[in-house]
Amino acid sequence: MLIKQSELILNPDGSIYHLNLKPEHVATTVLLVGDQNRVDKITKHFDAIEFTIQKREFKTQTGIYQGKRISVISTGIGVDNIDIVLNELDALVNIDFATREIKKNLTRLDIIRIGTSGAIQKEIPVNSFLLSTYGLDTTGMLHAYNIVSQCQNKLKKAFVQHTSWQRNKATPLFIKANDTLKDKFDSFTIYKGITVTSSGFYGPQGRILRLALQDPELNTKFETFNIEGLRITNMEMETSAIYGLAKLLGHRAVSLNAILANRTNGTFSRQSEKVIDDLIVYTLDRL
Numbered sequence: 526m527l528i529k530q531s532e533l534i535l536n537p538d539g540s541i542y543h544l545n546l547k548p549e550h551v552a553t554t555v556l557l558v559g560d561q562n563r564v565d566k567i568t569k570h571f572d573a574i575e576f577t578i579q580k581r582e583f584k585t586q587t588g589i590y591q592g593k594r595i596s597v598i599s600t601g602i603g604v605d606n607i608d609i610v611l612n613e614l615d616a617l618v619n620i621d622f623a624t625r626e627i628k629k630n631l632t633r634l635d636i637i638r639i640g641t642s643g644a645i646q647k648e649i650p651v652n653s654f655l656l657s658t659y660g661l662d663t664t665g666m667l668h669a670y671n672i673v674s675q676c677q678n679k680l681k682k683a684f685v686q687h688t689s690w691q692r693n694k695a696t697p698l699f700i701k702a703n704d705t706l707k708d709k710f711d712s713f714t715i716y717k718g719i720t721v722t723s724s725g726f727y728g729p730q731g732r733i734l735r736l737a738l739q740d741p742e743l744n745t746k747f748e749t750f751n752i753e754g755l756r757i758t759n760m761e762m763e764t765s766a767i768y769g770l771a772k773l774l775g776h777r778a779v780s781l782n783a784i785l786a787n788r789t790n791g792t793f794s795r796q797s798e799k800v801i802d803d804l805i806v807y808t809l810d811r812l
């Protein structure tokens with residue numbers, strides 16, 4: 526079926542609307558970062574950079590690292606941007622831009638986020654690395670899709686009960702990392718756990734500057750949630766959306782985060798650039 530011009534939006538040069546990319550610009554291994562300045566920090570390790578483009582916060586570089594073609598894309602902040610990036614990335618590989626039809630043979634992408642995050646558990650220090658075994662979506666964005674079948678209902682039920690989750694907030698969703706990618710990026714040196722994906726940095730992550738919170742105990746409830754040994758470890762703003770959309774679209778995804786804050790201890794990294802650089806090397810080593 527032909528996809529309308531208002532749905533699949535192409536720029537005059539044939540590139541897709543926000544990412545400004547054409548199909549030939551995208552590798553099947555994609556590293557996603559929030560900060561556009563993090564893209565060069567990754568590609569400086571590459572043997573060659575074949576392509577660079579930026580529109581708004583979406584900067585892409587595609588190049589070769591140890592013989593492997595990789596695209597690095599910045600997503601900016603938040604799940605609304607992930608909706609754009611994942612849908613446009615998928616369109617680039619799975620929709621024929623000339624006929625505006627979905628291709629018969631679909632391409633699967635490997636999507637790896639290299640992000641930053643705040644830990645909730647006391648024993649996860651700043652400057653450590655964390656792999657998200659699950660994304661816990663609290664943002665509601667994924668409810669625009671038929672996501673429920675991709676989610677872990679037992680975890681959701683236990684979480685709603687444990688937190689007395691307010692009914693007028695979006696229903697939380699637990700979405701698992703891809704097991705193959707999880708194993709690939711696992712090691713003894715990386716923490717693992719459930720990552721809360723929030724719809725904001727302040728109130729939605731329990732930060733108080735001048736505004737009071739609807740539930741001031743929510744971060745403590747996150748900290749004490751434990752179901753068969755699975756615990757919530759950290760908070761950030763993209764992982765659950767990447768996991769959810771990747772599952773729906775048939776791609777594989779894993780999210781790795783440099784822990785910059787420890788919310789329970791009230792600490793923040795004094796060497797955030799170094800820990801991000803170290804996580805980049807950790808990730809590239811395992812690609």
Ligand SMILES: O=P(O)(O)O[C@H]1O[C@H](CO)[C@@H](O)[C@H]1O
Pocket residue numbers: 558559560601602603639640641642726761762763
């Ligand atoms: O460092 P990045 O990848 O942007 O990730 C984290 O940092 C931003 C907030 O400062 C949010 O995007 C959050 O998820």
Ligand SMILES: O=c1cc[nH]c(=O)[nH]1
Pocket residue numbers: 641642643644726730760761762785786
């Ligand atoms: O606490 C933090 C740190 C980084 N990114 C977040 O979203 N939260």
